[in-house]
Amino acid sequence: MTGPRQSADRLGRLLNLVPYLLARPGILVAEAAADLGVSERQLREDLELLWVCGLPGYGPGDLIDMALDGDRVTISHDAGIDRPLRLTQDEALALVVALRMLAETPGTGHRDVIERALAKIENAAGDLADAPVAVRLPANAKRVDKVRAAVESGHALRMTYYTAARDETTDRVVDPMRVLMVGGKAYLEAWCRRAEATRLFRIDRIDDFTELAEPSRPPAGAEPHDLTGGVFHPTPDLPLVTLRVGRRSRWITEYYPVEEVHRSGGDEWIVTMRVTDLGWAQRLLLGLGPDVTVLGPPELLTRIREQATAALDQYSTPGR
Structure with missing residues (x-):
């Protein structure tokens, strides 16, 4: 597939490819492709295009030249394209904000590396680095520091924890x-x-925690979570909830992971989503009001109907 977006991506890649190869003479084509995030076939096509690019005149000494020896490539003439593209203003500002946030995040390792990278980006960005952008951390930063210190001590913890999915507090x-x-x-x-x-x-x-005298000893099979896609990973064994959603509540399709969304007619959408617990779904949907109609599962419909009826009874009972 080709188009303006693909052409712009390729142009940017080509402009960066020459200085990248200049700094790595004799690099393997496969290694360069992996670094640049393209297939080996795509990189070879880019190299073939570079051979006919250069300065006006397009004669000997004007075009980019290279040695492609089997699986290795070396630039022998750069035609003046010897420096990579500079960051745009938006890209530079995004990096500055992200690095500032990372530098202030409790528990982040290699803070010195982050600060050195931030200093380089701020220096390259110039006045843009002083843009009035507020970096706000979670309000519970002090608590995070206390928990982190307890973790670094290497001891087990006894804690009181509120589980929102079941609306309960446990020790x-x-x-x-x-x-x-x-x-x-x-x-x-x-x-x-x-x-x-x-x-x-x-x-x-x-809510509260106490550091115990005994050491923290997770069993050998305690695997860390894969959080590349976020905290919640819907699986087929979780309850499937089906909703009819009006315009005012469409935001839930962006805030929560959903399985499917399709139009029901007019402004309404039919939304299906996996949930960890029907009790959590019950509390969420009761709070959304009449703009959302629950279509399934039957157990959730029954639970919501019973809770709504009980609430109405509270209002109709004299003396309450």
């Missing part, structure tokens, strides 16, 4: 593994002795 002993930030929220990842599994605990939902 449990955990063997901490790490503190991490996902989606702007801080989590403690630990082996939970109560659940006998690795769990993620949102630090703002830890």
Whole structure:
């Protein structure tokens, strides 16, 4: 598939390819392709195009020249394209903000490396680095620091934790593994002795904790979570909820992972989503009001109907 977006991507790649190869004479084509995030076939096509690019005149000494010896490539004449493209203003600002946030995030390792990278980007960005952009960390930063210090001590923790999915508070002993930030929220990842599994605990939902004298000893099979796609990973064994959603509540399709969305007619959408717990779904949907209609599963319909009826009875009973 070709088009303006693909052409712009290729132009940017070609302009960066020459200085990249100049700095790595004799590099393997396969290694360069992996570094640049393209297939080996695409890189060879780019190299063939570079052979006919250069300065006006397009004669000997004007065109880019290279030696492609089997699986290795070396630039022998760069035609003046010896420096990579500079960041755009938006790209530079995005990097500055991201690095500032990372530098201030509790528990982040290699802070010196982050600060050196930030200094280089700010120097390259010039006045743009002083743009009035506020970097705000979670309000519970002090609590995050306390939990991180407890984790670094290497001891088990006894804690009181609120589980939003079941709307309950429990006491449990955990063997901490790490503190991490996902989606702007801080989590403690630990082996939970109560659940006998690795769990993620949102630090703002830890009501209280005590550091125990015994060391933290997660079992050998305690694997850290894969968080590349976020904290919640819907699986086929989880309950499937089907909703009819009006215009005002379409935001839930962006805020929560959904399986399918299709139009029902007019402004309404039919939305299906996996949930960890029907109790959590019940509380969420009761709060959304009449703009959302639950179509299934039957158990969720029954639970919502019973809770709504009980609430109405409270209003109709004299003296309450």
